[in-house]
Amino acid sequence: MVIRKKKIIIFFSLLFFVLFSCYAQKTKKQESLSHVIDVLQERFDVQFNYAEDTIDDFVIMPPLERLSLNEVLAYLETKTGLSFSIMNDRIVLVKPKKDSIFCGYIKDKSNLQPLVAATIQSTNHSTITDDNGFFQIEIENINTPITIRFLGYKTITKPLHEFSILKCEDIYLSSNVQSLAEVVISNYITGGINKLSDGSYEIDFSNFDILPGLIDDDVLQSVQAFPGIQSINESVSNINIRGGTHDQNLMLWDGIKMYQSGHFFGLISMYNPHITQTVFLRKNGSDVSYTDGVSGTIAMQTDKAINKEFDGLAEVNLTNINSFVDVPINKSSSIQIAARKSISDFVETPTYTAFFDRISQNTEVSSNASTITNSNETFDFYDTSFRWIYKISDTDEVRLNFINVHNQLQFNENATINNQFVSRESQLSQNSIAGALHYIREWNQDFNTELEIYETDYKLKAVNVNVLESQRYLQENIVSETSIKLKSNYKLNNTFKFLTGYHFVETEVTNLDDVDIPRFKNLVSEVLRTHGIFSQIDYKSLNRRTSLNVGLRYNYINKFKKSIWEPRLNFSHQFLEHFSFEVLGEYKHQNTSQVINFQNDFLGIEKRRWQLSNNQNIPVITSKQISTGINYNNNGWLVDIDWFYKVVKGVTTQSQGFQNQYEFVKSKGKYDVKGVDVLISKRLKKFNTWLSYSLMNNRYFFNELEADYFPSNFDVTQTFTMGTAYKLNKLKLSAGLNWHSGKPTTLPILGNEIINNEVNFGATNASNLEDYMRIDLSAIYDFKLGPHTKANIGISIWNLLDYENQINNFYRLNNEQVVETTQNSLGFTPNAVFRVYF
Structure with a gap:
C-alpha cells in the first residue's frame, strides 16, 4: 500500500x-x-x-x-x-462596439463547398446562411457567444472576439462522423443542458453553468436534476430512473459498459468531471445500437476533437485533489489524461467526516459486538482516465480509452480474549478497470463505419474478521465483459439515414464465499454470450420540424437458445412555432442484475453483488415502455410535460432490497410504473429559474408472495424540486430545494409485533417514511492569475438547514423486543474548491 x-x-x-x-x-x-x-x-x-x-x-x-x-x-x-x-x-x-454586424461564409472543411441553411446564433439574434453560405448577424459586444451549427457537422461555440470580425471571412465546419440529434430546447434546466429531437437529453460540460449544491461537474449528481430521476438514498450508486433500480441503468463511458458508479461507495461519481465532456441521458426511445438498461441509459463521452493547443488544470477540494491535461502530439493526434485522489491520507476535512459517517451507518464499521471495538478506520480512493485520438488520414480515425477506479476501506476489530489484546484487520475494496478501441472509417460523405471493442472488469472484495471466533470470511464479486460492435451509417439524402450493425457481448460473473473456520468455500462462475443485429431508419423533414426514428434489434442468447426482438421508436414534431410533440417507445432486455443475499454481506457497505440470469429462478429481465410529451418554448419560458408507462418483467425479490417479511424469500415477478414528469423554467437576463414535479405510481406483482399488486420499494409518489441560478460576469450562484414523499416501509402490527419469535409485519409497504426535504447552495467565482492562466474558487453547502431525513428503516428482534433501526441522509455538508486552468 x-x-x-x-x-x-x-x-x-x-x-x-x-x-x-x-x-x-x-x-x-x-x-x-x-x-x-x-x-x-x-x-x-x-x-x-x-x-x-x-x-x-x-x-x-x-x-x-x-x-x-x-x-x-x-x-x-x-x-x-x-x-x-x-x-x-x-x-x-x-x-x-455596439450593434455591430458579424458576417462570414460557412463552408465544408473537406470540400470547401458552402453550407446552405446553417444556423448562426448570438445571445439575442439568429440567422441562417444563404445559397452561398453567407450570413450576417447583429452583435451587441465583443464577448457575445456565437454558436454555429449544421446537421451532420461539429458545432462551433465561442466568443465573438475569437473570430475575425473586421471582414466577412470563411468559417469552416468539420463533418461529424456520428449521427447526432438536433437540439430542440437549449438551456433546458441551466446553461449547457439541452433536450434533443430524439427525446434524449444532453449535458455539455464545456458550456455548463451551475447547479445547487455542486461545485464540480459531477456527472451522476447532475443527471438527478432532471424530472423523473432521483436517488432514493442520496447515492450515485442508487439512481432510480422512473422507479427502476440502479442495476437497470446502462452506464456507458465512451461506449464502455461500467459496473461501478461511485467513490465513497456512492457519494461521489467515479467519473472524472474534467475528462467527461458530454453526457447523454435517455429515459426511453433508445437507439437500436444500445442493449441493456431496461430503465434508462446514461452515456458519458470524452471530447472527440483533436486539440491543437495545450490545456490543463489542477484542483483541490475538501475530498480530493484532481488534475487534467489535454496535450497535442501533432496536428493529427492529442492525448487527454485525468487523475484524482482522496486527500484523507493528509487531512480529514468536515466533508470527508460527513461522507464517512454516512456510508458507515449501521454497518460493522461504525458498530460491532459490545465486546469488540473498531479503530484505525481509513478510506482511500483514486481514479485515472486516458483518451488518445489519432487521425490516421482524412477518412480514418482511431480512439483509445482507458479508465481505472479504486476504493478501499480498512479498519481494525479489537477485543480482549483471555486477558490478551487481539486486533485483526477487516477491509473492503472496489475496483474497475476498462479499455476500449474505436476505429472510424469515412468511406465518403454519405457512408461511414465504426468498430468498437471494449473490455471491462469489476471486482468487489471484502475480508471480514471475527476476532472473538478467530474467523475470517472472504467474499468476492467479479464481472468481466468483452464487447465487439460494428456499426454503419448511410445517408440516402437530406431526409433519410440508415443505421445497421452487429453486436457481440460475452459476460462472465464470478461469486466467491470463503470461510476459514469451519472450512467452507463456494465458487460459482457463469458465462453468457449474446449476439445482436440491429437496423434503424432515421427521417428528418426538409423543414427540420419532424423527426422519426424507427428501428428493430434482434438478440440471441446462446446458452438459453433464446431470441428476443426489440422494436424502438422516437417521433417528434414542432408545430405552431413554439410547440413540439413527441412519442417514444422501446422494448429492452438485460442479462445482469444486482442482488442482496444478506444485509451484512461485504461489511454492509456495498452489499449488492452482480449476477447473471439463468433463465429459471433468475430470469432475463425485459421491459416495455411508452411515453408521450408536449412542450412549449418561447420568450425564455419553457413548459415540458411527459406522460409515461413502463412494465419490467423478470425482477427478483433479492434485487429489490426487501428488509421486511420478504427479506429472505426468493421469488420472481414484475413491476409496472406510470406517471408524469413536468418541468417549468424561465430565463430572465442573468437569472434562470426552474420547477420540476414528478408524480408516479410504482407497483410490484410477485405471484408467489401476494395475490395482488403492492407498492414498490422505490414508489416515491411525488417529487418536487425548485432551483435558481444567477450569472453575473465572473460570478455564478445557485440555490435549490429538493422535496419528495417518504420511501415506502412495512411496519410491525401494533400490539402484536412478534409471532413465533419473528417480527410480525403488517401490509407490505403500506406506510411511508417522513417526507424528505433539502436546501442546497453553491457559488463559483472566476478570475485570472496571469495572461494565460485562469482560476476559480467555489463553495457549496449540501443540506443547508441540516434536516434529519430518514432514507431507510428496518425492524429486528433484540432481547425479545422489536427494535427499529433508521438510516439518515447527509446532514449539513460544506465543500470548497480551488481550481487553476492553464
Missing part, C-alpha cells in the same frame, strides 16, 4: 510538472491587454478609460514602438474588435 501511495504521489508530481512546464513554454511573447495599455499610457502620456471586464479576456502581441498613437489604436481595434476613441484632454475611451 505504501508503494502504491508513493507511485500516486510521484504521478501527480509529474503531472503538475508537465502542466507548469508547458505553461511556461507557451507564454513568452503575448501580453494581456491591460498590461499593453499601461505601457501605452506611459509612452503617449494619455489616459485609457474602460470598464475592467471589457478588456479582461484579451491577450495580444504588443504594438510596435515606432507606431503613432492613431496607428496603435487602429492596431488595437484590429486585434480586439473593441472601440478606441480619442476624447478631449487626451482621454482614450475603450468600449465594445
